[in-house]
Amino acid sequence: MTEPGGSPAERAAALADAARAGDRRALARLLTSVENHTAVAEQALRLLYPLAGGAHLVGVTGPPGAGKSTLVAALIAQLRASGRTVAVVAVDPSSPITGGALLGDRVRMQSYASDDGVFIRSMASRGHAGGLAATSTSAAAVFDAAGFDVVLLETVGTGQSEVEVAAAADTTVVLEAPEMGDEVQAIKAGLLEVADIVVVNKGDRPGAQRTAAQLRAMLTPPGESGRADGPSARRPDVLVVTALTGEGVPELLAALDRHRADGAAEAAPAARRARAAAQVRAVLAERLWERLASPSLTPTTDAALERVARHETDPYAAADALLAALGREEAP
């Protein structure tokens, strides 16, 4: 890859080409641009997006302490053993400052530093202008276009945006640890709604099989053998895995593949449309905001926001006034 130079369009084309060709530095640089919502990132994404769509996007989420990073590491090993390449978008709940230090298991992943078939990217969970879902979906599209077979989206299961990221994948894995108290039972029930596959981790602990049995019972509506409320109208698989030793991980991979094969006809298109809608919405909101921040409209916009801040008007009236100002601006 050459050093950056030329117009944004030229640099975007060079970055996109290099990323597709497997240049890891180019890929890393492009992902940084995507996180920062630069003009180069937009141009590169426009080139790469039509080339994406082949990867299997797998969301991995669960409460803190359930062992997400360990499971992701085990999945990487299993996918590599089966000859597939894998990229990870890990949404890190810590700040950009402390970044990678948060998850001790990330160290384990550094054993893949010399393997071109693995790429791990941590993203901060705060400060995304277009929203976390839009940024991480764009990052996944970059990996997808770069030819990775599987893209894992790893998020902590305790935030609105974070759960939505995992839920918008083709297949969503919700991880649980056995023997948890009442508080986590409640979180569990909330997370289960988005699960295509439920994994009870730490399967070597005494409570694991019991937890799995409880989860299966929770997931079976009374008087029915399958649930009818989910997008795929079927009951998620519940698997017991010991991520640390790899036990149960081949079965998890088989379940992921099965879900993808089944899902191609039902759930996945819905997930893909939801991702598309989230991305288009984010771009629309950005475009609108950019126009309102244009030199000619900035005074109007600032005055409207100030009036809302002072409670002299309400956000609805301000939004409608700004839309009207935008319409006048654009009229010939």
Place this chain on the structure above:
Amino acid sequence: MTEPGGSPAERAAALADAARAGDRRALARLLTSVENHTAVAEQALRLLYPLAGGAHLVGVTGPPGAGKSTLVAALIAQLRASGRTVAVVAVDPSSPITGGALLGDRVRMQSYASDDGVFIRSMASRGHAGGLAATSTSAAAVFDAAGFDVVLLETVGTGQSEVEVAAAADTTVVLEAPEMGDEVQAIKAGLLEVADIVVVNKGDRPGAQRTAAQLRAMLTPPGESGRADGPSARRPDVLVVTALTGEGVPELLAALDRHRADGAAEAAPAARRARAAAQVRAVLAERLWERLASPSLTPTTDAALERVARHETDPYAAADALLAALGREEAP
């Protein structure tokens, strides 16, 4: 309050009036409407918003297990003892299904069921069309307009949206528990960035004073006596509190009052503008999306989203095409 009837505008006016007059059923009903983004909620908010602005909005956030609900209960007691009324918007990380069951301490708050000076409202953290920040800010505005002196926004400190809710308050309290491991140290550093006041809870534990000393050291940049990067360019107070017994809570309330008095001249207007911008952005995005879902544009919108989902086009091209379609639609 009369039973609902009449046009949305009439029902909104009746609800807004009743909420202002202190009718708790009306307040509860209005908050449900706000959560569901109904037309009645919009009309009522437009009436109430100009009456808001007098309350002190206090964000309370921190990692799971730090004792947020216990601290909120202690703050309620202290505020009531000082003759002030208080409303709580608690953003619940569990699903609507399991809702209130999550936090055991919520039960404690039911002791205020007969006190009109306290109103506690749990909100689900998922499924808000306009975003969690916009919904919870609207709920806070309702309480504000209804005359509550203090509105506490309680959120878990492990999600993008959740932290943003607390950070957008006039004063943000970040809660920590002593003696936590490395993982939580990192979360701590991330959360500290948004703190106006840091509270070490469980002050009766041996590690509390040491944790407070560590936090003070982290918050003092080398060679400086105050930080210069925050919105208020000053170092947050670090207090030790035992929420369970109430020890240190009067000092916390004094710190909150002091921050508000100081902040009126510096940080608070910025927080108010940030809240206004978040709300106006949310309304703009909603308005735009509503127009794209109008009968005449739905086929165009659906086709564009489908093409993005199939990777036949990219989200930027689709957004621009939709904006152009919208412009043609609105041209005379």
